[in-house]
Structure formats: C-alpha cells, structure tokens
Amino acid sequence: MSIDTESCKHKPVYLGVVNINIEERTIGSVDVWRCTLCKKKFCEEKQLGIEELADLVGMPKIDPDAKWAVNVCKLQQGKYKWKLVKLNENGELKHECLDENVISLKVKDYKVEDSNHWSFLVDDNVNKAVEI
DSSP: OHHHHHHTOOEEEEEEEEEEEEETTTEEEEEEEEEEEEEEEEEEETTTTTOOOOOSSSSSSOOOTTTEEEESSSOOOOOEEEEEEESSEEEEEEEEOGGEEEEOOOOOETEEBBTTTEEEEEEGTTTTEEEO
C-alpha cells in the first residue's frame, strides 16, 4: 500500500546527518528526517557560525520529482561556501553568487554542471562527511 506523500500527515523521525567539512573540520551539516508513514525525506541546513535562520526552516516541502542536494560555490570563501538546495533531474538552479548576484546554473542528472560550482545528493551521503 502506498501513501500519497502530499496528503500524508507526516510523522518525521531523525534519519541521519551529512557533515560538511573543509580540511577535515566540520563547518556545517544537513540533518535528514524521514516520515515513518510515506518515507518522504526532509532536510534542514545548519551552518556553523551562522546566527541567522536558514532559508528553509522546519520540514520544508520538496517536489516529488526533485532531490535534496548541497550546492558548493568554489568562488566564495568561508562560511557561505555551500547551501542546501532542491535539484530537479534537469533544468536550472538559481544561485546567489558573489556580490549577491543571482545566476542560473545548468543541472543535468541531478548534478550542477559548472566549472565554478558543484553539487552532491544528500541521499548518497547520509551519515557521511563530505569534503568541500
């Protein structure tokens, strides 16, 4: 029996974490939760040293055809180097880059295709540390 994830009265439980590291030092994490009823996943970004709220708070919704990912900007230095995003299989991702300019990044097979940016899927890295 499958449950419609949109009409589900979600009962999320903690699934795990993806630690984001630079030179083996953790600079943030993505907490991953999963509904016990419909198995849909929810993610929450936690950047160490950032005192403002993340763009997505609580259990944000994600389209059924999208996946949770982390986008990494090679152009930025320090604490704002990565961001939790929702990626579609193909298309574009709007990214606030240097000087707060919003640019479009090409996405193919759930991966950002750009020489100055890269991404990885949260699903592939639960309970792991990823070096950026």
